[in-house]
Amino acid sequence: MVETIGLQVRQSIKQISYAAGFQLFLFRETFNFLSRRRIGLKVLIMQILFTGVEALSIISLLSLGIGAVIIIQGAQLPDFLLGDQLYRILIIVITRELGPLLTAFVIIARSGSAITTELGNMVVSHEMEAYLSVGIHPVSQLGVPRLIGVSLSMVLLTMYSNVFGLLGSLTVSSIISGVRLTDQLAALFSNFHMVDIIASVAKSFIFGLIIAATSVYYGFSVNGAVTEVPVKTIRSIGMSIVLCIIADGIIILITVLLGASNL
Amino acid sequence: MNKTIPPIVFNGVSLYFNNRAALDDVTLEFQRGKTTAVIGSSGSGKSLVLKCAAGLIFPDEGIIAYEGTSIASMKETLYQQMQARTGFHFQDAALWANKSLGENLSLPLLSTNPDYTDSDLKNKVDESFASVGLKLDPSLRPASISMGQRKLVSFLRATITRPEILFLDDPLAFMDREGSRQLIAEIEQFRDDGATIIIATHDSTLIKTMADQIMVLTHGRLSASGSYQDVLPLLRELV
Incomplete structure (x- = not known):
């Protein structure tokens, strides 16, 4: 039994050190991307198109719906729709929390899973070895553009989600309370602080890095059997969600400790 | 060396x-x-x-x-x-499925010399196809050609940089038989x-x-x- 535990511990340490080495290599190669951009530029553009542009419709629908639901549920509480407190609640809930998290979950489901599946299948069909054979590291060619593309798309989609979430909330609030939408928008803007935008951008960028790095890692960790691909994809999705939530907690803690959460 | x-x-x-x-x-x-x-x-x-x-x-x-x-x-x-x-010709061709045939041949060239212009690359790809008698549209994806043709393109990818x-x-x-004959002649x-x-x-x-x-x-x-x-x-x- 002791031998089995020892073996498992050794295997876990080996896996963790491999994963850490992989991530270090991925991030190091990201800094070298500019010098090799001609080779990876098309992959980057395609990634932004798939992760960012093609997700706009689902993000707008979800954000509008959730923004509206917040107001419908909140309206059950007395005085919820009265005063500036409503706008601060909306900004904190939507901009700082729901926007980045909702976008992250959509990107994990759409792009994270697609990245792991695609890269895993490329391992199985020896396409990764083909990259190595022509002197191109597949992590540089395939991993780096996905890391940059997903992170950039995540930031832009989160901003987009915030706009639609707030718009959904204010539209419903306007209908229920009778206050004009333009007045509500003016009140909302007057309650916005720079820290809200910084927190939202920082969170979404970090979530983007986490999702891309995790998906790429699991895609490359397929060993050669096609049956491994769905297994690794499921693990990639689960791990991305867990890591995003942990990162969210850490960022909230940091903003609370810095006193920025009450602004 | x-x-x-x-x-x-x-x-x-x-x-x-x-x-x-x-x-x-x-x-x-x-x-x-x-x-x-x-x-x-x-x-x-x-x-x-x-x-x-x-x-x-x-x-x-x-x-x-x-x-x-x-x-x-x-x-x-x-x-x-x-x-x-070096050049490696894979048993199952291993062409990059999400790239066109032209891109499959251009990438090794760009890897060895990033200064190749688009027109240089196009000429090299055309010359390469002609050398084995392949009459294919370089914008096609590997999935749209036969396995034998894929193997020929894979051979061209391995040799387009004239490896030692x-x-x-x-x-x-x-x-x-015809494809084999062409390939043996190239080898x-x-x-x-x-x-x-x-x-x-x-x-x-x-x-x-x-x-x-x-x-x-x-x-x-x-x-x-x-x-x-x-x-x-x-x-x-x-x-």
Whole structure:
């Protein structure tokens, strides 16, 4: 039994050190991307198109719906729709929390899973070895553009989600309370602080890095059997969600400790 | 480059999959400017020898040296230089499915020389297709052509940079007679130009007409090596 535990511990340490080495290599190669951009530029553009542009419709629908639901549920509480407190609640809930998290979950489901599946299948069909054979590291060619593309798309989609979430909330609030939408928008803007935008951008960028790095890692960790691909994809999705939530907690803690959460 | 030493040397190379030795203490040398056929029954480790020699897979034990330097401990720049001077033709073509045929051929060129213009690349791709009589639209994806055509394009990808060492993993698999004829003519051209060629194959004609040296693998071990006449008795059993 002791031998089995020892073996498992050794295997876990080996896996963790491999994963850490992989991530270090991925991030190091990201800094070298500019010098090799001609080779990876098309992959980057395609990634932004798939992760960012093609997700706009689902993000707008979800954000509008959730923004509206917040107001419908909140309206059950007395005085919820009265005063500036409503706008601060909306900004904190939507901009700082729901926007980045909702976008992250959509990107994990759409792009994270697609990245792991695609890269895993490329391992199985020896396409990764083909990259190595022509002197191109597949992590540089395939991993780096996905890391940059997903992170950039995540930031832009989160901003987009915030706009639609707030718009959904204010539209419903306007209908229920009778206050004009333009007045509500003016009140909302007057309650916005720079820290809200910084927190939202920082969170979404970090979530983007986490999702891309995790998906790429699991895609490359397929060993050669096609049956491994769905297994690794499921693990990639689960791990991305867990890591995003942990990162969210850490960022909230940091903003609370810095006193920025009450602004 | 020191031309007196063999370009690739295996020293006690072993490779394990699930604790089973896929390559078992293999020691061999590939001679410069010669054509070596690696033969053996299915699963004997032929493809693995080629992939290890090309630096695509690293062994669990032993050393593989390229021009006297261990591939496993090579610096990244040297490894890239090595890959630029070698070409690998995969058994299953392994074309990049999400790239066009033209892009499949352009990428190795860009890897060796990023200054190629789009028009240079187009000309090189057209010349390459013409050299094997392929009349294909370079904008097609690999999925829209036959397996035999994919194998030819894969060969072109491996050779478009005119490598000094060419690895051919079962080059005639999935090929029809005409395609095989074209491919053999291209390989002969490379041999005549002085390239070092390493072929994993079952094809007796290819072995007889092309190989200067034959290496026989049995269950991951090098069981015999020598000229065609030396290994003829074994060949009758294997191919």
